[in-house]
Amino acid sequence: MDQPGLVVTGASGRMGQTLIRLAQGSDKLRLVACVERAGHPWIGRDVGEAMGGAPIGVKVTDDALEAFAKAQAVIDFTAPAATVEFAALAAQARAVHVIGTTGLEPQHLARIEAAARHATIIRAGNMSLGVNLLVRLTKKVAAALDADWDVEIVEAHHRMKVDAPSGTALMLGQAAAEGRGISLDDARVSGRDGITGARARGSIGFSAIRGGDIVGEHDVIFAGEGERVILRHVATDRAIFARGALRAAVWGQGRKPGQYDMTDVLGI
Ligand SMILES: NC(=O)C1=CN([C@@H]2O[C@H](COP(=O)(O)OP(=O)(O)OC[C@H]3O[C@@H](n4cnc5c(N)ncnc54)[C@H](O)[C@@H]3O)[C@@H](O)[C@H]2O)C=CC1
């Protein structure tokens, strides 16, 4: 049987280009089309040439539905408004939709949930094995330590990142809240500034650093009296996210409709 056809959206982006490079070397998926936003200079060009290399026989288009109709999987690291449109179109085309986009608000999540009634969607704020393991560890440590241990999540990313806290930081915060048996919405405190008053017991703090070309760094700090436990993940190469997304696209083939995440894919 042929390998499942793959579409990469946001082709010219940091993640789009990383995915295209890795997909070309894949023996499990076949890149069939690339999508960019209408008016982008890459539209109509061969994606290999647009990326500065040799032609690979795959064009960049702004017609997502036509592209998705040729594919069994769509990998999407774009922006929230684009991702909710792609979720509906991937469902229409019966393609597995792998979503890496972060910064999704409740209204976006509701539209993704609606699409998942008819489609297989795999979504995670971080697709790397290391971070998904860190999520598991965070939940365990949070469950073992009581609220005398303050939880603070510190994340650092490149200067071009548009959302904060990062999707990963929110996954880690959610894991800490679950470990403690509390709601993250109630416990969340972001970006302190000015006369903030003393820290509320049991709160979960988020701080974001933006600068240079930092790929992605996350610390979960459990600060107690006289000691600290710090769980850390450092990403040095975007390939870790792309490898996870490609694995998810293969894993999703033949799965029943619904929303899945990387812990399902990785079996951890
Ligand atoms: N879940 C994960 O493991 C990871 C998630 N991300 C997330 O992925 C997203 C993209 O990140 P980057 O690649 O760094 O951003 P980027 O800004 O380099 O790329 C985004 C691309 O999407 C394209 N795009 C925007 N609207 C579009 C539309 N309507 N149709 C087609 N293309 C459209 C843009 O033109 C751009 O090329 C962000 O939300 C980021 O946080 C990034 C890395 C890992």
Ligand SMILES: O=C(O)C1=N[C@H](C(=O)O)C[C@H](O)C1
């Ligand atoms: O925008 C990025 O670059 C990244 N985004 C994801 C996030 O918001 O956590 C994952 C990774 O940290 C890189």
